[in-house]
Amino acid sequence: MTLLWGTYPAAGLGTPAGLGEGIWAQAGTGVGGAAQVLDLPAPSFLLAHPRLPLAYAASELPASTLTVLDVSRPASPRIVASLSTGGADACHLLLAPDARTLYVSHYSSGDLAVVRLGEDGLPVDDAPAQSFSHAGSGPNEDRQEGPHAHSAVLAPGGGHLLVCDLGTDELRRYRILEDGLLESDGIAATFPPGAGPRHAAVRGHLIYVTCELDHVLRTLRWDAASATAQVVAETPATLAPARSAEPQDAHVALVTAESRRHGGDLVLVSVRGADVISVFDVAPEGELTYRGAFDAGHWPRYFAVVGDRLLVGEERGHRVRAYALADVVGLPPERGIGDIAQLPCAVAEVTSPACVIAV
Template identity: 80%
Template structure:
């Protein structure tokens, strides 16, 4: 097994890139000791091709690019292609289910790049086929002065790409066509002003959206007929208080539990991962939160382990997934559990992928 970590510059997000940061590699999820295997400027998000020995890295730069890596030799990955995405600060990649299109979300310019891929997994051209922009803003003058596409996902039913826009409090909708996306296609959902939606997880016809700015986790129900989603429930992302800074919600994902699904959400500032039990019909019940280190940005379940990147702690933590899904309910409101973990050094970890 090989695990790759994308990183920010050592001084952190927003500082000059290309000063020696890059991609780190570890080989055992239970022992996250890692080494840097290639230099790249701010490769903050990675996605692996499901069938080919390729990894796509989004370099989060004012003039962003996607780098395609051949990882047949994981200890010495080789660059096989790089493509300027046309937007600013690429922060998320989505590979289409058929692996023939890569969707690139740009935080600062707020747009989505559509990159067709050949049978060999390499971009078919030297520029995106589409760069889909957007307009709008939100009430948070500091963070919502314009659109900020933070991530994208395939909508329930598989007919649309949804862009989660932190700046406009919207999920933008694009119909999937042969060779591209339909523009414009509309707004799939509007969240409360100032919510700041960031990432989403899908379970059947439900979407769970973590909102960075108002620290709420919202459940939306997707309607196939109208291709829209409606907020049906919301809950605080954690009851744990701020520790290192103001709360900033980050990543959300579903994992199987003993009696059903469990939803995990990382919350920076509180520096925890919150644990929610998911009822068969989708209702969330907060169970508690555990200490995830300094500024837990991204996490992933790999085999029987949960791997968490401490972006500002410059470490990764490896928890037994059984300990996470078996964590008892909090003893008091806002309690933070301490779970055993193994740790390894990675400078400014931003994202993990398994190859």
């Protein structure tokens, strides 16, 4: 197994792309050095095909592109297809369960694009089959001047696709048709003004949404009959104080009891500025209890559990970290409010890491 890291330009998000950034490879344990193996402009989000030796890269550009990589030799990935996604600053990819449809979220334009894939995992068209725009804004004039589709997730039950729109404080709803194409179906949930929903994780009938702008992790209960979700609980994403900047929530993920091999489920949240990952225990019925936070380096944008490791990219620290999942699971409750624990980790240099996958 090999880890592939997608990166931003060396000067960071929002700076000119195509100046040497690209894909980096590292041994699958996350221990040991990493090396750049492909030049690609701002591949900020990567996704692996579940069955084929392919990976998909979203280049976060004013005119975004989707690139398909042959990763049968991970140390030398090869571009096999590319197409324009039709939107600005693609920042998230989601594959349908049958891997025949790819959903692309665009931050700056707010569009959601739908790309059809063949049995070989390659796009069947030279452009997205569908593109859904949106309208609206929020009270944060700097960040909510218009719609900002930040990520997509399958709703509980799998009948709808939900898009976290940071700009309009909404969960946009799309009905999934038999062929994987979508039908716009209104709004599933509305958040408090200025919340800025960014990423979501689903557990049963509950949806955990991390909100970047007001720094709150919200639990929503999905109602299948109405295809709507209601906020039922709220908690700060961390109690750790600001260290490098004002806290901004980034990514949320569920660690199941099966993947951690004992105990109950966990929810993890990365918080930039505080520069930590927060650990929440999940009660059987889904209630979250904050356990504590541990240092995750400078600006931990994205993380992923791969095998028995937790992998974290320090976007502004230009490093990647690999923690033993057992250490994360065993994090003791904080002794004082806002304490930041230190966990052992392996560290490697990667310029502006934004996302990681295992192939």
